[in-house]
Every structure is written in C-alpha cells, then in structure tokens.
Amino acid sequence: MHHWDVIVIGGGHAGTEAAAAAARCGATTSLLTFDPEQIGAMSCNPAIGGLGKGHLVREVDALDGLIARAADAAAIHYRLLNRSKGPAVQGPRIQADRRRYATAIQSQLAAQSNLSILAGEAVALQLAGGRVAGIVLAGGEQIACSAVVLASGTFLGGRIFRGEERETGGRVGERAATQLGRQLRELGLPISRLKTGTPPRLDGRHIDWARLEEQPSDVEPWRMSPLTHGSRLPQLACAITRTTEQTHTIIRDNLDRSPLFTGAIEAGGPRYCPSIEDKIFRFGDRDGHQIFLEPEGLETHLVYPNGLSTSLPADVQQAVIASIPGLERTTIVTAGYAVEYDHVDPRCLAPTLMTRDLPGLYCAGQINGTTGYEEAAAQGLVAGANAALAVLERAPMILQRDQSYIGVMLDDLTLQGITEPYRMLTARAEYRLHLRADNAPTRLHDTGVAAGIIGKPRDDHEQARRKARSAIAEALSDSRTASELGRRGAPVSQDGARRTAGEWLRFPGVTLDHLGIDLAEHEPELVEELILDARYAPYLERQNAEVESMARSDGTPLPAELRYQAIAGLSNEMVERLDTARPATLGEAARIRGITPAAVTAILLHLRRAA
Amino acid sequence: MNDTIYAISSGAPPAAIAVMRLSGPGAFAAVERLAGTLPQPRRASLRTLRAGDEVLDRALVLLFPGPATATGEDLAELHLHGGRAIVRAVSDALAAMPGMRPAEAGEFTRRALFNGRIDLTEAEGLADLLAAETEMQRRAAIRAAEGGIRRLVEQWAARTVQLSALVEAALDHADEDDVSSADSNLAELIAELSREIDGVAARPGSERLRDGVRIVLAGQPNAGKSTLLNALVDRDAAIVSPLAGTTRDRIEVPIMRNGIAYLLIDTAGLNETPADQVEEIGIARARQSIGQADLLLWLNDVPPPAEPVPVLWLNPRSDLPDRDAEPERLSVSALTGEGMAELWQAIEEAVAALLPAPDAVALNQRQRMLASAAASHLRAASSEPDQLLQAERLRAAMRSFHAITGAIDVEAMLDALFGQFCIGK
Incomplete structure (x- = not known):
C-alpha cells in the first residue's frame, strides 16, 4: 500500500496552497478532492485581495505560494484600494476571470513535483497510537499517510438555505462531507456552526x-x-x-x-x-x-x-x-443562498495549525472559522508547510505577529478563537506600519528559505531585489544640507541642518529630485518601499523597541501542564478561555479577551510561587 | 499558600480594641480551637477565647468564608481588647497551632492580588491607604483602593477606543460607502480628551499627601531659621544658638496639622563666604533643598531667588527693635508668637493648591507620567494629517492606559508595588 507524507483534503484556496507548500518542502503529497475539475474554484466573489486581504496575498506570494500568480493570470480588473490613505493600508485587489483563475491554480499544481491529485471523498481518518495514520475513502479504500491537512471549507456538514428551500451541500450543486464531520465530533474536536452567504x-x-x-x-x-x-x-x-x-x-x-x-x-x-x-x-x-x-x-x-x-x-x-x-x-x-457549516474552534490548534490533541491532523481555511480566499490560502500554506516539516522532522515554520499579517491571523485564531467568520483587517495588526503589502518579501523571504518552501526563481528574484535594495539604501544614507536642498527648490526651512536623504524625505514636499538622487534604474515599488521605511523610521524604531520589551516582559513561559482551575481568583469563564486557548506565554494570556489585569497578576504570582 | 497567616490589622497596641485578622485554609479551625464554637458567617458574635484552660479574652468573632472575601480565602477577625498582654497571648496561642504563622509585610494584600480580588491600581491604593496617617491621605488612598483610578483610566481608554474605531473604520472600510468617512469633528474630540487627561495629570499628585508637603526654611546665617522651625513644630527639633552657622546640615521634621502632613526642612544659612568645607557642603545642600521645595519660607533681607516654587518672604525676629515691618514681608517672632498664626494660615493657603482636592482622584507619580504620555500621544494624534499615523498615536495612548492598570509589564509594576508595603495587612 502506498504511503504519503501528507494528504490534503480539499481543493479550494486553503487545500491547494497546503498541498503545494507541503510538496515544495519535499514531502510526498496527495491532494484529495471530490472533483479535480473544481480545484481552484472561487465559490463566492470573483475577486482576490483588498484591504488587509491584499497584504495576505503578498505574504503568501513571498512564501512562494500560488494565489498571487494565479490572480495575475486571471485578472481582468486591477484596483489599488485606499490610494489616498497611507501606503501601509493600501490594498491591492483584482477581479478574476473565474475559469482562468482555476486553470492557473491547476496548472501550477500540475507543474509541482512531489504532488499527486486524487479524486474521491474522505469519509474517515485512520488513527494509530493516538495520531493520524491515514484516511478511508468513500469506497472503503484506505490510504496511509503521516499527516492530514483538513481544508474542507464549507463542505463539512454544509447546509444550504434559500427561502424555504434546504439543500445539503457546501456549494450549490455539490454534496457535503457529512461523514467526516461526524467522526471529528466523535474524536472530541470542538465544533460549532457558522454561516455565510453569496449573492445571486x-x-x-x-x-x-x-x-x-x-x-x-x-x-x-x-x-x-x-x-x-x-x-x-x-x-x-x-x-x-x-x-x-x-x-x-x-x-x-x-x-x-x-x-x-x-x-x-x-x-x-x-x-x-x-x-x-x-x-x-x-x-x-x-x-x-x-x-x-x-x-x-x-x-x-x-x-x-x-x-x-x-x-x-x-x-x-x-x-x-x-x-x-x-x-x-x-x-x-x-x-x-446562505450556507451553514461546521467549523473547528481554532483555539484547539497550535500556531502550526496542528490540532494539539490529535497529532498529525492540521486544519486550514474556512474550517477554522475564517472567511475569504486570502485568509484560507495563507492558512493552507502554513498548515501544509508545517505538516511536511513535521513529517520530515525539520523545524516548524512559525510566523509572528510582528512579522506578518499571517502571524497576526494565526495568533488571533489560536488564542482568541472566533465569534463570527474571521476576516483580515489592517486594524488587527498592531505593527501595521511595518507590515505593508509592498515589503512582504523583505519580511518573509528568509523564513521561507529556512522552511525550504522557496523555489529557485523566487530566490533569484529576491537576491537581485536585495542587491538593488542595499544600493538604494546607500543612496538614501548620503547626507545633504538644507541649503543644498534649498538650491534645488525644496520647501524646507534654512536651518543649516545636515540630514541624510532618508531623513529629508520625512519632510512634506521633499522629493528625490530635491535631493539630487536618481533611482530610475530601480523598480519603482522597491524605491517606494525604502522611502516609506525612511518616512516611518521614527515610528518603526519605537515599535521595534516595543517588540523587544514585550518579548522580555511578556515572555514568561506558561507550562503546558499549568492547571488554570487551580489558580484562585480566575472566574470559570477565564479558566475555560485559558484552557481552550492554552497560551504559551504570559503575554499571550494577557491578550485573550476577558482576561483582566488582575487575572494576569494572579497567574504570574501562581507561577512565581510554584517556582 | 497552604499555611494560614495572622496579624494585628488595627494600629499598634495598646488601644481600645485590636483586630486580629486570620486568612487561609486553617483560619476557621484556629478560631474554633480558641473560641470553642464557630459563629455563623458574617455575624458578629461574642466568644470567650481560651488557650487550653486559660481564658485569654472575651472577643467579638467574625467569619468570612472564601472566596468572596478581601483576600479571596477564608478570613476571620477577632476583635480583642487592645492591651499588649492580651494581643501577645492570642498571638502566642495562634503561633502554637500547626500551619499558622505571622503575616509578612503586605501579605494580606498580596494574597488578595494573587487571588484576583484586586488589580494593581487598587493594590497601590491599598498600600497608600495602610501608610495613610492623615485624613486627606486616607481619602485619596481609599479612592484608589476602591478602583477610582482604574475606573477613570478605563473611561479614558474606552473613549480612545471609540475614537480609534472611527479612524480604523475610515482606514479599513473607506471603499464601502456604508461606512461614512471619519468624523470631521474627530481631531477636536481627540484634542478634548487629551486636554482632559492633561488636566487630571496636572492635578497635585497623591505622593505629596503621603510624603508630606516639603516646606524649606532658607536665608542668611543667623536669620532665625532654626528658632522659627522649632516654633512651627512646637518642640526643640533643631539646635538653636546665637552663633551664626549653627545649622550645618539639613534637618527634616515631619509634622501633621489640620489633617495635612508636612515635612519642614531647616537648612544651613546661605553664607556668601563659607568658613570651611563643611559649611560649603551645607550651603550646597540648602540650595538643593530649595530646588525641591513645595513651599519656600525665605528669611533673608534680600529678595527671594527666582525659583519656580511658591515663596513666603518673612521678616523674622520681629520682636527685635531694629526690625521694622515691611509691607511685602510677613513679620513673625518665634519669641513673642507674633505673626505665627498668620504664618500658618499663609502656609495652609499656599499649600491648598499643591494638594489634591478632597474628593478628586489623585494619581501617583508613575500613573501621572503615563497619563501625561497618553495625553501627548493624543495631542499629536489630533493634529496628525495622515490617518494612519493618527491611528498609530491612538494605539500608543492605549498602551499607556494599559500600563497604568497593569495590563502590560506586570512584573515591573509588581516589583515597584511590593517594595512599599508595611506589615499587618
């Protein structure tokens, strides 16, 4: 019997990214779907990107994912949202030709080595020794594997509503994955219902x-x-x-x-x-x-x-x-129609998106209570890569809040859980000035390389980009006097100060021309990225200091075996939230909704006493 | 925390009554051993306390079952007659029981904090409350202990969240017309909040209530500073002699008057030509004290220095024949008592502006610094044209509020807090 490293269930935006990422890591991967023709289907809005979501797309792309290239291949309308607002909140968004989008995803998967597509319905997980060992198909066939990524979207227990009509299914005209949903409940995964809808x-x-x-x-x-x-x-x-x-x-x-x-x-x-x-x-x-x-x-x-x-x-x-x-x-x-579907409470997941209580089972996408292709794709990439890395016994790929919107989403989901379908918003990212759509490769490339999910063309491109980046940075570190700028017509006061070009660019109205710097040979996006870095530098420095001090003061680890029930002064509701989310550090605990400063103090003192 | 702690929670004996507090899992068992039977919870009952056959005292006994108590544990109070011998006998009887030990400094409060009964601003208030000696101190501390500061800061934070929400909505949903663009009034609303916080931060702080108002007496050598100090505190706190330069170092005397704590500071005379190195050091310290004064009593014949502190210019030793009254100087004589009542009245008037109003929430220095930081972030936000940076400033203000209530950087707060506890509570 053939054994796969990773089996991905579901061919949507999460499943395809998961399968491709696992395969890029070097794991033998199989993508299982009801209907391979439907791989890459856009169930709802024919658009990719937007505010917050565009950031996710760029981040998945920086980690060599599929979604951005497929979007370009299918784009019939480009629109940069929030053009008038600060660049950190501008959101790239495209309208996609549905058919071309699915085709672009499918051809990227076809070109991926280590990856096979299987048609069929998974009706059960096979377990051995408390961990995932394979899956059972509807016909009874068993397939062995070391990890499963569940990316079943709205198909798990999906029920469609339209007026008085009812239908069982995850998308109109397609059936639901009901049996698997039942098994997950029996295995004790915390499952509840969400709804979403789509227009005519x-x-x-x-x-x-x-x-x-x-x-x-x-x-x-x-x-x-x-x-x-x-x-x-x-x-x-x-x-x-x-x-x-x-x-x-x-x-x-x-x-x-x-x-x-x-x-x-x-x-x-x-x-x-x-x-x-x-x-x-x-x-x-x-x-x-x-x-x-x-x-x-x-x-x-x-x-x-x-x-x-x-x-x-x-x-x-x-x-x-x-x-x-x-x-x-x-x-x-x-x-x-509206569709009501099962989702897993994401607080049962680790930041790798593996279920903590069922090793080898990963969940990604709408099943985790999110909404949107971009959110799904990002989780798929994280779950697929980490499933592969675990099977290959390599270090996991963990993305942090201060590093990426993906990290913000993972942290929010696994720590806070959800009360409504989770959508990315720039307001969720406290390090928003740094987490821009334009600098995703700068932020994430090295993490991707360490995980082994970056292909050669991407790496070549990024290396060239870095070279250009340092050339631009050098040009911006040259200093100029106020009088030099004045001679070139810059609207600056003649205070006799000498500043670097980057510092001068923080002044309203100062342009590269005023500084006598010609960066025309470089990509305009890259030049813009560095100019923004210079403009936001004072804020970014403060944020960096903050990140470091937070890491110091909030880094107190909370042992996995910590019994919150035993800590006096925590309400039942707090104990339940902490038990469900299992925060790794005191800082994480403090961020959980409903956990008061007094409660954090009680936890800290409990730890100190135990030590 | 399996042991049970006890301590006298009222003032030091002797006193009319002394309240012995017990907290912990063994509190009720200990009371039962002393009193024979336990009264109903939350009902004051009279019991005879015994150690073996020996009667210790007849005391009022109160039981509070945890966790809804001040410490979050089973809590008992024994209202003893407040003689030293009785208190010692009951303490000894408790100490002899297994699992019982005297409370350490601040331990009742620490248990309350540990058990999530209070947050940090409340604990800080409690620390001040315990140290409070004057009525004004007590009132300020109790407001903090009851969460007055937390409520104030939470109210600021809630308003900031509202304002942030407006900015964030404009940022994240600008392209949807169902979200109206940010209120044109927004900048003014933010500025208003920042002014309000500045106003509270500019109010006199609670530490003056605790540490006392610093009144510095300064002037030329032999001006009668020490004599006046002794008259003000009504005892011989400083050495007085007719020799110029008798006071060579600072002398600090704490006193209480009309519910206000003062710290009176006598200084070395400001001699232009010091005789030796010791006098030189004394003069340097005098100048330093003047810089830190809340109120300066200036006893020189030359006009007071231009210090940014309130000054009362006195004409001391007004009983001497050569010292005529001058209109801008208050004439006082420690010898005859002339002008002393007027001087105290002038001091109390000057000091009123330095102390928190009796019913206002007073911040301590740490809280005031953070509130000022929040206000300055809000001020910057109100004039920031880039909505993104405006949102950033609002977030920074939120972080300052969280730091006040201890939502972040808990460790540092705790260390600062537990350093200042006294025994018995």
Missing part, C-alpha cells in the same frame, strides 16, 4: 451598463506578484449601482421568508459581509446601499453583484434585482 449571479447582457457609474481598472501597471511577467489580460470595467426605497420595501415585506430571520439559521454570520436583508434590517435609516457589479470573466456574461448576498427565496431575489437601477431587465442565472 446575474446575466450581464441585460444590464444597462451605460446608465451606471463605471469603475475602470487601474492604469498603473502593478501586479499581484513580482514574478508575473508579460502583459495583462484585456481589462473590464466594473460598475456601481444602489438599492432603492423600493428594494428595501420588497425585502422588508419578505423578511419572514428569509431563513436568517425565521430562525432556521442560528449560526453567526460575518458582520463585515452582511446579507442585504441584514443591512436593511439593521440600518433602516439608509436610503440605499452600494452594489458593485463585477464581471466574472472574459467569455462569460455572468455578473456578480457584490453587496447583495442573500438567502431570500428566488422569487423575492428576482423582484429585488428588478428594483435596482440598471438591473431592471436582467435575470438571475443562479440564485443567492
């Missing part, structure tokens, strides 16, 4: 585009991945419309037919991505909500109305569409 898909041929505000693709030639070469696909424009009073009346009149309001769906949904009925119920005073019309591809006429997620009955959805300017004559091709 429209026939774009009958949308009155001319009446709507157009949102064109960015003319600036930026890409998601620096390894993407060649020209862009033909670019399509998106359009913006709004719901009307009539829309709201229709929805209000039919709230009793929405499973969200009849109580049929009890699970919590994402506050950040509410259904249209939620928005109208909660913000009744608004006269309209924006709807972005996003084309789903170059050859398809399907359009995704972003902002119209709903689980109302199909006939109500049609009436809603007809009440929106520009959409009056269009028809619904696939109706929207």
Whole structure:
C-alpha cells in the first residue's frame, strides 16, 4: 500500500496552497478532492485581495505560494484600494476571470513535483497510537499517510438555505462531507456552526451598463506578484449601482421568508459581509446601499453583484434585482443562498495549525472559522508547510505577529478563537506600519528559505531585489544640507541642518529630485518601499523597541501542564478561555479577551510561587 | 499558600480594641480551637477565647468564608481588647497551632492580588491607604483602593477606543460607502480628551499627601531659621544658638496639622563666604533643598531667588527693635508668637493648591507620567494629517492606559508595588 507524507483534503484556496507548500518542502503529497475539475474554484466573489486581504496575498506570494500568480493570470480588473490613505493600508485587489483563475491554480499544481491529485471523498481518518495514520475513502479504500491537512471549507456538514428551500451541500450543486464531520465530533474536536452567504449571479447582457457609474481598472501597471511577467489580460470595467426605497420595501415585506430571520439559521454570520436583508434590517435609516457589479470573466456574461448576498427565496431575489437601477431587465442565472457549516474552534490548534490533541491532523481555511480566499490560502500554506516539516522532522515554520499579517491571523485564531467568520483587517495588526503589502518579501523571504518552501526563481528574484535594495539604501544614507536642498527648490526651512536623504524625505514636499538622487534604474515599488521605511523610521524604531520589551516582559513561559482551575481568583469563564486557548506565554494570556489585569497578576504570582 | 497567616490589622497596641485578622485554609479551625464554637458567617458574635484552660479574652468573632472575601480565602477577625498582654497571648496561642504563622509585610494584600480580588491600581491604593496617617491621605488612598483610578483610566481608554474605531473604520472600510468617512469633528474630540487627561495629570499628585508637603526654611546665617522651625513644630527639633552657622546640615521634621502632613526642612544659612568645607557642603545642600521645595519660607533681607516654587518672604525676629515691618514681608517672632498664626494660615493657603482636592482622584507619580504620555500621544494624534499615523498615536495612548492598570509589564509594576508595603495587612 502506498504511503504519503501528507494528504490534503480539499481543493479550494486553503487545500491547494497546503498541498503545494507541503510538496515544495519535499514531502510526498496527495491532494484529495471530490472533483479535480473544481480545484481552484472561487465559490463566492470573483475577486482576490483588498484591504488587509491584499497584504495576505503578498505574504503568501513571498512564501512562494500560488494565489498571487494565479490572480495575475486571471485578472481582468486591477484596483489599488485606499490610494489616498497611507501606503501601509493600501490594498491591492483584482477581479478574476473565474475559469482562468482555476486553470492557473491547476496548472501550477500540475507543474509541482512531489504532488499527486486524487479524486474521491474522505469519509474517515485512520488513527494509530493516538495520531493520524491515514484516511478511508468513500469506497472503503484506505490510504496511509503521516499527516492530514483538513481544508474542507464549507463542505463539512454544509447546509444550504434559500427561502424555504434546504439543500445539503457546501456549494450549490455539490454534496457535503457529512461523514467526516461526524467522526471529528466523535474524536472530541470542538465544533460549532457558522454561516455565510453569496449573492445571486446575474446575466450581464441585460444590464444597462451605460446608465451606471463605471469603475475602470487601474492604469498603473502593478501586479499581484513580482514574478508575473508579460502583459495583462484585456481589462473590464466594473460598475456601481444602489438599492432603492423600493428594494428595501420588497425585502422588508419578505423578511419572514428569509431563513436568517425565521430562525432556521442560528449560526453567526460575518458582520463585515452582511446579507442585504441584514443591512436593511439593521440600518433602516439608509436610503440605499452600494452594489458593485463585477464581471466574472472574459467569455462569460455572468455578473456578480457584490453587496447583495442573500438567502431570500428566488422569487423575492428576482423582484429585488428588478428594483435596482440598471438591473431592471436582467435575470438571475443562479440564485443567492446562505450556507451553514461546521467549523473547528481554532483555539484547539497550535500556531502550526496542528490540532494539539490529535497529532498529525492540521486544519486550514474556512474550517477554522475564517472567511475569504486570502485568509484560507495563507492558512493552507502554513498548515501544509508545517505538516511536511513535521513529517520530515525539520523545524516548524512559525510566523509572528510582528512579522506578518499571517502571524497576526494565526495568533488571533489560536488564542482568541472566533465569534463570527474571521476576516483580515489592517486594524488587527498592531505593527501595521511595518507590515505593508509592498515589503512582504523583505519580511518573509528568509523564513521561507529556512522552511525550504522557496523555489529557485523566487530566490533569484529576491537576491537581485536585495542587491538593488542595499544600493538604494546607500543612496538614501548620503547626507545633504538644507541649503543644498534649498538650491534645488525644496520647501524646507534654512536651518543649516545636515540630514541624510532618508531623513529629508520625512519632510512634506521633499522629493528625490530635491535631493539630487536618481533611482530610475530601480523598480519603482522597491524605491517606494525604502522611502516609506525612511518616512516611518521614527515610528518603526519605537515599535521595534516595543517588540523587544514585550518579548522580555511578556515572555514568561506558561507550562503546558499549568492547571488554570487551580489558580484562585480566575472566574470559570477565564479558566475555560485559558484552557481552550492554552497560551504559551504570559503575554499571550494577557491578550485573550476577558482576561483582566488582575487575572494576569494572579497567574504570574501562581507561577512565581510554584517556582 | 497552604499555611494560614495572622496579624494585628488595627494600629499598634495598646488601644481600645485590636483586630486580629486570620486568612487561609486553617483560619476557621484556629478560631474554633480558641473560641470553642464557630459563629455563623458574617455575624458578629461574642466568644470567650481560651488557650487550653486559660481564658485569654472575651472577643467579638467574625467569619468570612472564601472566596468572596478581601483576600479571596477564608478570613476571620477577632476583635480583642487592645492591651499588649492580651494581643501577645492570642498571638502566642495562634503561633502554637500547626500551619499558622505571622503575616509578612503586605501579605494580606498580596494574597488578595494573587487571588484576583484586586488589580494593581487598587493594590497601590491599598498600600497608600495602610501608610495613610492623615485624613486627606486616607481619602485619596481609599479612592484608589476602591478602583477610582482604574475606573477613570478605563473611561479614558474606552473613549480612545471609540475614537480609534472611527479612524480604523475610515482606514479599513473607506471603499464601502456604508461606512461614512471619519468624523470631521474627530481631531477636536481627540484634542478634548487629551486636554482632559492633561488636566487630571496636572492635578497635585497623591505622593505629596503621603510624603508630606516639603516646606524649606532658607536665608542668611543667623536669620532665625532654626528658632522659627522649632516654633512651627512646637518642640526643640533643631539646635538653636546665637552663633551664626549653627545649622550645618539639613534637618527634616515631619509634622501633621489640620489633617495635612508636612515635612519642614531647616537648612544651613546661605553664607556668601563659607568658613570651611563643611559649611560649603551645607550651603550646597540648602540650595538643593530649595530646588525641591513645595513651599519656600525665605528669611533673608534680600529678595527671594527666582525659583519656580511658591515663596513666603518673612521678616523674622520681629520682636527685635531694629526690625521694622515691611509691607511685602510677613513679620513673625518665634519669641513673642507674633505673626505665627498668620504664618500658618499663609502656609495652609499656599499649600491648598499643591494638594489634591478632597474628593478628586489623585494619581501617583508613575500613573501621572503615563497619563501625561497618553495625553501627548493624543495631542499629536489630533493634529496628525495622515490617518494612519493618527491611528498609530491612538494605539500608543492605549498602551499607556494599559500600563497604568497593569495590563502590560506586570512584573515591573509588581516589583515597584511590593517594595512599599508595611506589615499587618
């Protein structure tokens, strides 16, 4: 019988990154999916990136993942969000041609050595000696392996709701992985329910585009991945419309037919991505909500109305569409729906995404209670790499909060757990000035190299980039006097000061021209990265000092066998949260919601007394 | 913490009553051995305390079952008659029981902290409360011990979170029109909070209540500083002689008057031409004291130095025939008592501005520094045009608030805290 190092269950954004990362590490890897044709499918919005999410995409790319290159290969619309705000919160986002995106993922997987694709349904995990030893397929066939990455998305116990209709499945038209879900419960994994939703898909041929505000693709030639070469696909424009009073009346009149309001769906949904009925119920005073019309591809006429997620009955959805300017004559091709699914409480996971109580089992993506392709991809990469590294008996790849958005997400998930589907936001990252979308390779390349997940083309590119980086850094460390700048027309006061070029760039209005520095031979993105570093330097220095002092004062390790129940003064709720999250250090414990300073003190004193 | 601790928790005997406090798993058993039977929890009952056959005292006995007690453990109080012999006899009887030992300095409070009954600002307040000798000290400390500072800081933090949320919403959801862009009023709201915090931080701190208001007497040699000091404290604290330069070092005398603690400091005369090295050192110390004074009593005939401290310019030894009254100087005579009441009144008026208002929350120096840091971050945030950096400043302010309540850097806080405990609580 064949033995695999790592088997990945699920061919979505988490599963594909997990399989590719495990294989890049050198583990023999198999990707198991219901239907290999569906690998890389975008179940919801045909977009990749955005605020916070774009950062994740760049980080996964810096670790040589798939998502950014696939996004570039399929992009039919580029938009840098927050262009007017500070560069640290700008979010690169693309609209993808669905079919081309899946094809790009599939061809990257096909080119990956050590990786096979298997069609089938895993119905059970096989255990031996308290750890994962293999899986059982629906036909009864057994496959041996040393680690399993579970990336089953919404398919675990998935249930679809649309008005009065119910269906079992993770995506419309596809079945759910019910048996496996049952086994996970029996194994004692903490499982609860979440819900998410998707809007109807429209026939774009009958949308009155001319009446709507157009949102064109960015003319600036930026890409998601620096390894993407060649020209862009033909670019399509998106359009913006709004719901009307009539829309709201229709929805209000039919709230009793929405499973969200009849109580049929009890699970919590994402506050950040509410259904249209939620928005109208909660913000009744608004006269309209924006709807972005996003084309789903170059050859398809399907359009995704972003902002119209709903689980109302199909006939109500049609009436809603007809009440929106520009959409009056269009028809619904696939109706929207809500899906309720099982997820694992991520507090049972280590920062490697391995379940602490079931060695060899890793979880990644929506199963951990997150939402979004980007969040899923990032977890997939971490779980796949770490599963492989553990099997190969190499050091794990741990990403820290001060190093990456991925680290922020892992820390949030494994320490805090979730109360709604977790979406990345830049506000979650306390080291936001440093964690920018533009400097992901600088932050993560060495970690990726140490884990062995960086391929040669990426490494070559990064080495060249580093060379250029130090040349630029050197140019920016040259000093200039105020009078020199004044002669070149810089708006600086003549205080006679001598500063480095980098320091001068912190002054509003000072440009490279004023400094007499020509960096035209270098990539503009790289130059921008260094200019930003210089501009934010005082803040970054303070943050670095903070990181160090935090590491010192919060680094008190909490032993794994620590019994919180035995510490007087902790409420039952605190004991439960601490037992579930198992923080590794006192600092982590202090960050858990509901853990008061008095409680942290009690833990510290308990440790001191025990010592 | 399996042992049970005990200590007299009221003042040192002799006194009308003495409260012996016991805390720990063996507290009730110990009381039972002394009293024979246990009263109902939280009910004061009279019991005869015995060691063997010997009657020790008739005492009021109170039991508080843990964990809802001050220390989080079983807690008992014996209200004894406050004679030294009784207190010693009961202590000896307790010490003879297995698992019982006298409490160490601050141990009751430490157990409360350990058991999560209080947070650090409350523990700091409790430390001050125990050291409090004056009514004003007691009131300030009790406000801290009851969480007044924590509530104040939490309120600032809650408002900062609200303001941060506005900025973060504008940053993370700018492209969604369901999130309105940041309030145009935001900068003003942030500035308002920073002014408010500055106002509290600028208030007189609680350490003056604890350490006493520093009143420095300075002037030329033989101006009568020591004589005046002795008159102010109503005893011979400093050596007085007709010889110039009798006082060669600083003399510090703590006194209490009308509920306020003072530290009166006598200094060497400011001789322009010191006779020897010892006098020179004394003068240097005098100048140092002037710099640290809360209030300067200036006894020189030349006008007082331009120090940034309040000054009362006195005309001392007003009983002497050659010393005529001058309008800008308060005439005082230690000998006749002339002007002494007026001087105390002037001191109390000057000092009122230096002490926390009776019912205001007073911060200690550590808390004040952190609050000022938070206020300056907020001030910077209010004028920052880059929303990203504005958000950064708001976060920095949050970190300062957390440092006050001990949410971060707990170790350092604890060390500072436990250094200043006294026995008995």
